[in-house]
Each structure stands twice: as structure tokens, then as C-alpha cells.
Amino acid sequence: MPAGADAQLALFDHIDVREDLRSITVPTLVISPSADLIATPAHARQFTDGIPHAELVTLDCGHAIAAERPEAWADAMTKFLTALPVAGDPAGRP
Secondary structure, three states, X not given: OOOOHHHHHHHHHOOOXXXXXXXXXXXXXXXXXXXXXXXXXXXXXXXXXXXXXOEEEEEOOOOOHHHHOHHHHHHHHHHHHHOOOOOOOOOOOO
């Protein structure tokens, strides 16, 4: 483990942001690695359930999503972002 990793992981025992999630009002994509032991799929579900209108995508990988599944990660991000309405477009078309 890198230096400081123990202190960073100890924060999980003290920080709880679940009540703050409902105040997020921007489109949100939660990408959950199915084999992540740090930010587990259960955590991803809590985020998705707590953030209004959040979308959840699950990828078969561990914590290093972009390194382990770069194409799937980029595809999920691209699909989510291109589906958003364009600012100033009165029809709300992507």
C-alpha cells in the first residue's frame, strides 16, 4: 500500500455523505466496478439511490476502472454525456 493509504481508508469509518446526495441537481452517472473492494457495488447503489435521477452503470472490473476497462469506461461516459441536452437548445436535443 502507498504511504498514507491506511489514513485515507480510515476516513471511511468517519465520513458519511449520504444526506448530501439529495442536494446534487446535475445529471450524474455512477460507474460501479463489480469487483471493487474499496468503493463496493453496495456503495455505488447508495450513491445512485441517493442522487435524484442518477444513472448506474456496472462494469466487470476492480477499482482501477479506466486502466482495467478503458473502452467500456469511455463508452459509458460518452453515452451518458451525449444524451444530455445541449445548453441553449430550445428543443432540448442532444
